[in-house]
Amino acid sequence: MSLVAIADVAHPELALAPTIRRCPDVSIEVVSHTTTDPETGLFFFLVEGADERFDQALERDQTVDSWVLVDDLESVRLYRLRHTEQTKLISPKTAALGGLMLKAESTDRGWAVRLHLPDREALADLWEYCEREGISFELYRMFRQDEWTNGFAPELTDHQRDALVAAYEAGYFEEPRETSLEELAERLGISPTAVGGRIRRGTGRLVESTLLEK
Structure with missing residues (x-):
């Protein structure tokens, strides 16, 4: 039976971790459907509070190979970027296990993620992968899918x-x-x-x- 896991992940070389440390006032959210396509290597991010300082942080970020500002709206910017080879990611491993990253939002230490996984075995495999890679994986909540999709469950982080x-x-x-x-x-x-x-x-x-x- 599938499940949803809510966790915090952190590592100095996790995607955009250096930029998150340099710009703690900025809020970054992954455009989730792009995080499960390892073929393109492209990721999209919605960023609130970005300015020239944020762009400068991207230039210095060792996890960023290249980036493009796609759109600049009144309150949020849309960025497209490609990560460097040494960047640590959990989305490709999640996809390889048959899962999906539903949401990912920056925190003070790294990312708060909501993952859809096929079963507890997949969650255990993902946890072991993070342990091998030195990625901190703190699991906060876990739901069986039928415990929240049949009722009201707003999509809040x-x-x-x-x-x-x-x-x-x-x-x-x-x-x-x-x-x-x-x-x-x-x-x-x-x-x-x-x-x-x-x-x-x-x-x-x-x-x-x-x-x-x-």
């Missing part, structure tokens, strides 16, 4: 959920607001820009999951 819950509990959504992004940032241990991005993206996904007709 753990970080978006934490930010939304913290904002609600602190009165961020009250009128007038009872807290600020700066206070939430201090509570969560991240930057105000990162908090604002997680709240916006999480709110958007809640609206899409609950209010839009499909």
Whole structure:
């Protein structure tokens, strides 16, 4: 029976890890359907809070062979890049095990990922692969597929959920607001820009999951 695993992964040579360290205020999300095609070697990323400093970090990033700014919208940029050969990735191994990377979002240490895997054996194989490669793999949650696809399950990352819950509990959504992004940032241990991005993206996904007709 298939399952969904939610984990944090980290390694100094993991994809974009140097850029993440140099630009902690920037939020990066993988365009997930591109992470399972090892033939092209191309990956797409949505980046919120990117500026010239982020582009400079990409130039210095030893995990990036080449990159292109595909689109620059008002609040988010779309980048396409190719990784260097020494870059450590878990998406090709996930695909080889018959799995799929559903989501990947940058964290302070690396990436928060949501993986769809065929069974527990595949998860164990992926964990052993990460151990051999020296990749930190911290498993937080695991669901059988039938435990969440038959009911309501908004597509939120753990970080978006934490930010939304913290904002609600602190009165961020009250009128007038009872807290600020700066206070939430201090509570969560991240930057105000990162908090604002997680709240916006999480709110958007809640609206899409609950209010839009499909």
